[in-house]
Amino acid sequence: MTIDLTDKDDPVTQVTSTLPTDGAAAGTHRLSQLDALESEAIHIFREVAAEFERPVLLFSGGKDSVVMLHLATKAFWPAPVPFPVMHVDTGHNFPEVLAYRDATADRLRLRLEVQRVQDYIDDGRLRERADGTRNPLQTQPLLDGIAEHRFDAVFGGGRRDEEKARAKERVFSLRDEFGSWDPRNQRPELWNLYNGRHRPGEHVRVFPLSNWTELDVWQYIAREGIDLPGLYYASEREVFERDGMLLAVGPFSQPREGETVETRLVRYRTVGDMSCTGAVESDARDVEAVIAEVAATRITERGATRADDRISEAAMEDRKKEGYF
């Protein structure tokens, strides 16, 4: 058996301008895929709000966390979202995304806690890595933030379709007092009866988007008219190529010798740490164009844009065991 990587007969993606119809059309009593996923996520938010003392939602301004927060506003309407949001700022985040983060928290009148990797580097608790990437350094500030505020449930935007270790994750995922994930000793998760019981010092990571795919997220963004940071849409940007990725020229990602800067039409599929998050060539300037692109793509979003996930076959599993998301 050989595997042919060329697209022999990729389906033609039809983009239509019609607005999505409500899947709960009268008489059918069948939920569409997006409505079923939305209902499941809302159920999860309400379970956590009812059973935990101090939940928090991890909010970076990235599309998954934006969709998560949007679902939370729906779950508790017409009451406000009953928990604060937290962000672990690597110090290399895109300024545009940070501005979006702050404006969103303001608009929804949410308390925003920020844990700063830069503070840890400045006072010596963490050291800069040789490769310059700060994503693995987020774990300690994250765990400290959870401990300091005694958060007992932490919502994350992780999806099981992202990565092989994440495919094994529960919706309610217990973390021990060191924040560690033990993939071989997870609680069975039966029906929609989530077990959030934990001992003092332990906490539960909760993933309302577990069953969503990247395409579902984008379809939902389009359907709900959710506003995102502009980086997700194509525009002319100054980039240089490194390890097969296109990195934007900025304060934390300067071209080295031999790397040439070009202006290309690019967008971001993920908006993490600037030093290790790559752009992709794209002419998708709006949400419908992005959906068409995602539907036809041949590379996973992490494979395309995250240098830190390329370190080893088990990079994500190792980081998750240490307490990373």
Place this chain on the structure above:
Amino acid sequence: MSAQTVETIRTSTLLRLATAGSVDDGKSTLVGRLLFDSKSVLADQIEAVERVSRDRGLETADLALLTDGLRSEREQGITIDVAYRYFATAHRAFILADCPGHVQYTRNTVTGASTADALVLLIDARKGLLEQTRRHLAVASLLRVPHIVVAVNKIDLVDYSQERYEELAAEIRATAASLGVADVHPLPVSALVGDNVVDRLGNTPWYEGPTLLELLESLPTADEPDVESFRFPVQLAIRPQGAAISEEYRDYRGYAGQVASGVVRVGDPVVVLPSGRRTTVEGIDTADGTLDEAFAPQSVTLRLADEVDVSRGDLIAAADDAPEVTQDVEGMVAWLGDGTLRPGATVLLKHTTRTVRAKVKDVVGRLDLDAAELVSADELALNDIGRVTLRLASPIAAEEYVVARRTGAFLLIDAHDGMTLAAGMVGDALAAVRHGDLTASYAI
């Protein structure tokens, strides 16, 4: 990425699948094949599999590597934990819980089966039905998985023999019938070469049925709101008061939850359990506006006509068709804990959104999965399934699992360390398994 287009995703439905099988029957390969042939695997994932396969000296890519995600799984070449996979066709999106086949990990099959609309069970055409196949069928029957698909795999290794396949298909149908499985679909496949999974390669011209993917696209989902009774476990009361997002909602009071079964319309008479107070539905709200009706599994907020006392853990049900409330529960439990379950133990019982203390009054017996019979036992150990009687500290609105999957299911939880000890099913879930009298009329 997938065969889904922008147009179809908005109308397609979701089918939840679980896989089960024995060690080495090629389950991970089948799942890998399903993902690969339905174009749900992306180029960088395939490159990674090819690279690792080459490094191990394999001549062809090992598709099982697509699903075995944990380091220890790849090292041992086995699947340890349930992995979730996502793929889609032009007609439908699938969530697939890939469950390990080792007998010591039966709990994972119970986990996968609990949410499944359909179970895909693998057998090796050379080995036929094993003890474990029968156990998996019994578990699927007990958990009321609506559809069972039996993939007779490695058909290439029996020279695509029609005779062998017919023999196994007859045995599968007979075994399934004896265990009360109403809806079973055998089919011949070769996961390794990819025959009858997504494509027909022409090696089994005598087989005229659908391919695995065609079959999965055509199965109905488990929810049948139109024939079920209305049940709505209350998750929480929404009373924003001064914090309301706008002044008009300052006095809002609604009850948030997910419809567990059936349909509710504005004006319907309902009863709140366990109190028994009656009222009517005044409004059905969502953040997107009010609805005239809601059905399973929608998440909505109900407003009630009278100021009745309602809180988390209560069940709002159709007034003329409400379940009984009781403090005495008899049911089947699949024991998932490391210790043993003995009479006298005190545990927590979680049923819908209500958690109560429960005392184990009696272990009635243990299920012999091979004979599908209850045998005498006074305790249950890991992976045992048995019947127990429980006394609860406060009443629940329990229903027979065979007629109501969501309001008949419960968990037993260790009050001390919080571990999930057992998956429970109210009532005599065994009766249908034992007598083979299950009909397709039950609801989830």
